[in-house]
Amino acid sequence: MSLLRHVPSPAQQRRAEHRRRQGVRSVLVAACSTAALGTLLVLAVTGAPGWDRVRESFLDPAIARDALPAVLTGLWLNVRLLVCCAAGALLLGLVIALLRTLRGPAFFPIRALAAGYTYTFRGLPLIIVLYVLTLGVPGLRLQGMPPVLVLGGLALVLTYGGYLAEVFRAGIESIHPSQLAAARSLGLTYRQTMRHVVLPQAVRRVAPPLLNDVVALQKDVGLVSLAGPIDAVRAAQIATAETFNYTPYILAGALFVLLAIPLIAVTDWVTLRSARRQSGG
Amino acid sequence: MALLTCRGLRKEFGDHVVLDHLDLTVEEHQVVALIGASGSGKSTLLRCVNLLEELDDGVIELDGEEISDPRVDPDRVRRRIGMVFQSYNLFPHLTVLENVTLAPRRVHRRARAEAEAQARELLDRVGLAGKATAYPDRLSGGQQQRVAIVRALANQPRLMLLDEVTSALDPELVGEVLSMIRDLKTDGMTMVLATHEMGFAREVADQVCFLDGGRVVEAGPPEQVLGEPTQPRTRQFLRRIIEAGRL
Numbered sequence: 213m214s215l216l217r218h219v220p221s222p223a224q225q226r227r228a229e230h231r232r233r234q235g236v237r238s239v240l241v242a243a244c245s246t247a248a249l250g251t252l253l254v255l256a257v258t259g260a261p262g263w264d265r266v267r268e269s270f271l272d273p274a275i276a277r278d279a280l281p282a283v284l285t286g287l288w289l290n291v292r293l294l295v296c297c298a299a300g301a302l303l304l305g306l307v308i309a310l311l312r313t314l315r316g317p318a319f320f321p322i323r324a325l326a327a328g329y330t331y332t333f334r335g336l337p338l339i340i341v342l343y344v345l346t347l348g349v350p351g352l353r354l355q356g357m358p359p360v361l362v363l364g365g366l367a368l369v370l371t372y373g374g375y376l377a378e379v380f381r382a383g384i385e386s387i388h389p390s391q392l393a394a395a396r397s398l399g400l401t402y403r404q405t406m407r408h409v410v411l412p413q414a415v416r417r418v419a420p421p422l423l424n425d426v427v428a429l430q431k432d433v434g435l436v437s438l439a440g441p442i443d444a445v446r447a448a449q450i451a452t453a454e455t456f457n458y459t460p461y462i463l464a465g466a467l468f469v470l471l472a473i474p475l476i477a478v479t480d481w482v483t484l485r486s487a488r489r490q491s492g493g
Numbered sequence: 494m495a496l497l498t499c500r501g502l503r504k505e506f507g508d509h510v511v512l513d514h515l516d517l518t519v520e521e522h523q524v525v526a527l528i529g530a531s532g533s534g535k536s537t538l539l540r541c542v543n544l545l546e547e548l549d550d551g552v553i554e555l556d557g558e559e560i561s562d563p564r565v566d567p568d569r570v571r572r573r574i575g576m577v578f579q580s581y582n583l584f585p586h587l588t589v590l591e592n593v594t595l596a597p598r599r600v601h602r603r604a605r606a607e608a609e610a611q612a613r614e615l616l617d618r619v620g621l622a623g624k625a626t627a628y629p630d631r632l633s634g635g636q637q638q639r640v641a642i643v644r645a646l647a648n649q650p651r652l653m654l655l656d657e658v659t660s661a662l663d664p665e666l667v668g669e670v671l672s673m674i675r676d677l678k679t680d681g682m683t684m685v686l687a688t689h690e691m692g693f694a695r696e697v698a699d700q701v702c703f704l705d706g707g708r709v710v711e712a713g714p715p716e717q718v719l720g721e722p723t724q725p726r727t728r729q730f731l732r733r734i735i736e737a738g739r740l
Contacts, residue, residue, distance in 0.1 A: 404600070
């Protein structure tokens with residue numbers, strides 16, 4: 213560490229002063245333009261001819277208060293389903309991706325099944341999978357049939373597992389062959405190479421897109437309400453039908469956004485961190 | 494008995510014949526330098542010996558065992574051979590110590606404490622003890638390559654294959670890696686190294702093989718192959734190296 217402090221030259225002092233003035237100016241310009249745009253938007257919406265009617269039927273605080281307990285109960289179901297389905301879909305996706313990397317003729321049927329699965333469930337609309345599993349499967353009247361909620365969760369896991377498998381596979385294939393060569397040259401078996409060298413790097417690399425799919429799943433878990441269970445959106449729909457007022461929908465939407473913020477923040481943080489790592493910083 | 498014998502090796506990539514009836518014998522404690530232009534088959538030969546590439550013909554024997562036999566378990570063969578690559582190929586998600594102990598722990602099933610003690614001793618010997626907990630991207634190229642050599646040595650191999658291990662390094666970092674290889678020779682390690690460092694080949698090798706078109710065109714003691722080559726193609730190659738100021 214140097215004991216002498218560096219004294220900036222006059223040229224550097226002029227540059228620093230110029231940058232400081234520029235900085236103050238940018239903040240002022242940003243504040244003014246934001247204020248102007250905000251005022252314009254508020255005027256345009258509240259000045260609209262039908263604003264009073266819309267405010268009554270979409271933004272009624274009393275109705276929001278009344279609907280809140282039911283919507284929150286529904287949201288708790290969303291949260292529980294999200295946690296279980298995300299864990300299940302991540303696990304299923306990882307297993308399918310690993311099965312697709314197996315080599316050798318003996319594994320051909322397994323590879324083919326895994327590939328067929330990702331093709332089918334990425335192509336099939338989620339709603340149809342839900343209907344088949346929650347309405348069709350119980351119709352078989354088999355013994356020990358799980359409740360509709362579990363079947364609905366299974367539909368979500370099956371559909372999202374297909375997407376996540378492809379994300380995992382992209383990660384596995386992005387690891388440079390020289391890493392495999394180095395691991396195999398040390399005498400590690402194929403499985404050890406996957407477990408200790410390829411997967412840890414692959415999962416880190418695809419963490420941002422994986423989390424992105426989990427954010428999407430968070431919105432789709434509510435679709436199990438098509439089969440009966442009452443989630444937040446369905447609770448809002450019921451409340452709306454009772455009061456002929458759409459405020460509960462807005463309430464549910466706001467709660468969904470609040471729920472998504474931490475997950476999205478984590479996704480952004482992970483993305484940023486992996487970008488920094490890759491740039492060697 | 495020779496430690497490594499290659500007879501009639503052939504390797505094709507599509508229409509391109511990379512190894513063409515290549516013969517090579519390496520005695521125990523011998524250092525063999527492979528020289529030749531890029532694409533002459535040096536790296537492919539090393540990768541074939543380590544069973545990373547499948548042969549199209551020929552036989553490889555290690556310690557008298559035919560390792561090119563498809564019934565031989567390649568993982569068991571690779572445990573006895575250490576390989577170091579041009580671009581280091583350290584595992585970026587593991588620390589230096591974890592890179593070095595991965596094979597001893599997972600392949601040889603050593604206890605963690607034992608593997609780490611051995612790794613620290615090896616790292617200490619090459620002056621990298623202070624870097625044990627660092628990640629590879631925090632090391633210079635020369636340090637990374639020295640860790641890669643230590644990682645290969647941790648398996649206590651019978652044979653080391655070094656594939657142009659200084660080619661990716663800045664000139665001022667080449668020396669530290671070469672001096673480590675010099676120490677290995679002093680310890681009696683059997684080595685096959687592909688190299689563009691003619692001065693180093695002359696100093697450290699017991700035998701120099703000049704490869705061209707997938708064959709060993711000329712082989713012998715370094716003074717002879719590098720000093721008084723008999724084959725016109727060897728002379729031509731060395732003339733170009735001298736013109737480039739690399740000898």
